[in-house]
Amino acid sequence: MNPVRKQRLIVVLAVFLGLALATALAVYALRQNINLFFTPQQVVNGEAPVGTKMRVGGLVMEGSVVRDPDTLDVTFDVTDGKGTFTVHYQGILPDLFREGQGIVANGTLVSRERFEAEEVLAKHDETYMPPEVQDALEKAGHPGARKDAAGS
């Protein structure tokens, strides 16, 4: 390669790698702010500040959803296997809300065990399958089907 181009290539690549490194460090340093939500583990361990507005996320625990028959009040437990706390919400839940489903809730952490949600969003996973396939998996007792099928 011609020396002028070689030098240009080295300079351009050095600038690129330097900026990439700077960006990586910035994202790493700011990940607390870039992460959309606190996990149950962080809530239980005390990494999430009590009494401030924040988002939390995790899986709705099986069998923990309690709906008030007269109002829109609903409480459920959110877990990630390493920590669990209770979420209270008053309002209409998204269609995808189910037990075993991932959710992100926006609200206030009242204590390490209780979160008052103002908004509940449903996450959905990257798996797409038709209902018949789901039924077949459940009939065959496929271990993967059980978790997703709960509560629907």
Next chain:
Amino acid sequence: MWNTLKRWYHQLGSPRYFYRFADAVLPWLWPLALIILAIGLVWGLAYAPVERYQGDSYRIIYLHVPASSGALMGYIAMGVAGLVCLVWRMKMAEVMLKALAPFGAVLAAVSLISGAIWGKPTWGTYWQWDARLTSMLILLFMYLGVMVLQSAIRDPRQAARAASLLALVGVINVVIVKYSVEWLNTLHQGATLNLFSESSINPAMKYPLLISMLGMWLLYAANVLMRARAEVLSRERRSGWVRKLVEGH
């Protein structure tokens, strides 16, 4: 193989040869892209099975994923063109840099809008400042930035050099878009289609998706070739072969 690629690179690096190539390819690339895209979309939107939880609303995936993947790949192509432009000062790389931006910006916008429309019935919100969504918005701004920078500087070579740097640096953001869902907590789910491992989408839903993606990429390629052909003509307007071409008609 390497020599063939090298010869291609040198031939397509000549504006005149590129013009002939684009002229020969475009008449069948346009219909091919539109037919493949139409097959993928009709199959996906009308014939693919419904999703177990999302019902019919998941079908917007057949627009959302082809648009997003096209926007990301287009930006990487623009970054490569930027590198070639900065190091080798190749004229055709400048042309490609300019030709790749507009349709890429459109695809990034389609991705954001279709994602918002999909987000409302599934997540329960049009928009969250989630790392994936935000970095995709930055991608749209990067595309717009490259376009604006090019039109802000009058001298095309100077303009290309400035835009090249922005295009190249923006590739870092493409990496963030791609891996944000793995490295950070996001509302957006992880990748469904994987090149090296099994995809987590049922085959009956996957094939129309792959066809729509191919159709969208070909449509992008056709748009880029058309824009690049026009740009070549405008840049080479004083050269002998363009004059001959114009007078010959």
